Amino acid sequence: MFELLSYGDAGWGDEILAGLAITMQLAIVTLPIGLLIGFVAAFASMSRHAGLRAIGFGYTTIMRGLPEILTLFVVYNGVGLLLNKLAVWWNPGGTNIEFSPFAAGVTALAMVFGAFAGEVLRGAFQSLDEGQMEAGRAIGMSPRKIFFRIRLPQVWRFALPGLGNLWINMLKDTALVSIIALDDLMRMTKVAVGVTKQPFTFYLLACLVYWALCVLSEVVLAHMERRANRGIRRV
Structure with missing residues (x-):
């Protein structure tokens, strides 16, 4: 077993680590983009305009109702096709645009x-108390200051447990990108299994790696929650 996981031509240790690096890059790049989309969707859902509320609720309802793997297929094939259609329209004699598996994975x-x-x-x-916002306006705070000094810190505290669960789920969902030929941890595990015919060894290793990533994430999230709740009296 240890020989199979060694470095160099005799083992698969370097390939597995390279796949792990791709998995972490995918998750880390996806997180801020996903958070930005989440804030936009939340603001749209709470908008005073009926059209924006419909867009916000429609987006969250549709996306939450689709299987992640189907979203990945639609993005990987559909966005690539759309980009090439636009490229041909803009420059009929140009070359095709290749939509990389990494970009497709991040987008989906x-x-x-x-x-x-x-x-x-x-x-x-x-969940925020509107009285605090009224107090901020009463002392002359601008809407921007009210948002960053009153609303956002409390929203972060309330939302952190849910966002932490979403991060862990997303970390595991990165394994789906292996089906579009991105050399992540899961794909490199499949390649190693196909070559060595040792499925138990490599799939067990992948399980342990994903489990370790989730445990590490939970430790970090627990520290972040304690920090976000400092000074809060528990009843």
């Missing part, structure tokens, strides 16, 4: 993460 995972994050953030915003 961010769209799904953003839909769920939008609902978490909307609930957090609606």
